[in-house]
């Protein structure tokens with residue numbers, strides 16, 4: 667049975683973290699929120715976690731990877747600007763290179779290359795709903811969040827990207843496709859699905875948004891399993907990891923949405939533990955209990971499937987003892 671701590675304030679949670687739980691070079695995985703999102707993780711909470719790590723005599727860095735879609739966090743330059751505009755002012759490293767193209771292969775998963783330089787991990791997560799995975803907790807924060815762009819495409823889609831009529835034939839995607847999978851036919855780009863290696867670079871570079879991710883090609887269960895597989899790959903790199911789920915501003919959809927969302931329930935405080943399955947399960951149970959089952963009904967996806975699959979992968983246990991601080 668795992669021990670999970672619960673508190674209203676981050677300071678109480680931080681009292682439970684000591685130097686022995688971390689290495690010397692600590693990555694703090696966060697999500698800075700897409701431009702337009704207003705309910706992302708509080709920078710004040712993030713800074714307190716960062717400062718605690720530094721006070722223990724460790725090096726700390728906020729880490730993230732670029733996103734798959736076109737937005738304010740598609741490349742590292744824009745991503746850092748968005749983070750700064752959202753109030754994050756501690757050292758940040760985007761782990762998968764300027765265009766999200768740099769990855770390291772771990773257990774078949776394409777993780778942001780920079781992750782390998784760290785020796786321990788704090789996963790600091792805004793807990794909320796997610797339209798395709800049901801909910802976003804610690805598993806999703808590292809499973810999806812530490813994947814390079816190619817890894818994200820691998821999880822989200824079973825088929826390759828395609829080009830819409832919005833293509834203006836500029837040729838930028840052709841120039842940057844290392845697989846030489848794109849040609850211009852009658853003034854429009856065409857992707858050879860057999861040659862395409864799924865790196866997703868063309869999606870990031872196309873200025874008209876003509877190349878899209880085939881979002882619906884993976885079903886929710888498949889996506890949840892892939893997220894857990896990716897989380898498993900990440901955790902093989904980190905024997906020392908701490909998971910903190912912040913149950914504040916709990917929204918129906920995730921922080922990748924570029925618009926304002928209203929919280930769907932009261933804030934529930936912060937949960938913390940060293941077992942990723944238990945911390946997500948405890949968060950899910952708390953959100954459900956406090957909302958009278960409303961959280962479970964959002965997005966019409968069986969959220970327990972993510973937990974069950976992660977437990978099957980032996981990432982942790984769904985049985986926990988909740989201690990209120």
Ligand code: SF4
Pocket residue numbers: 829832833834835836837838839840854855871872873874875876877
């Ligand atoms: S980058 Fe976009 S607009 Fe330009 S050729 Fe490729 S698909 Fe068409």
Ligand code: SF4
Pocket residue numbers: 827842843844845846847848857861862863864865866867868869
């Ligand atoms: S996803 Fe990568 S390999 Fe496939 S067409 Fe786009 S740039 Fe080429």
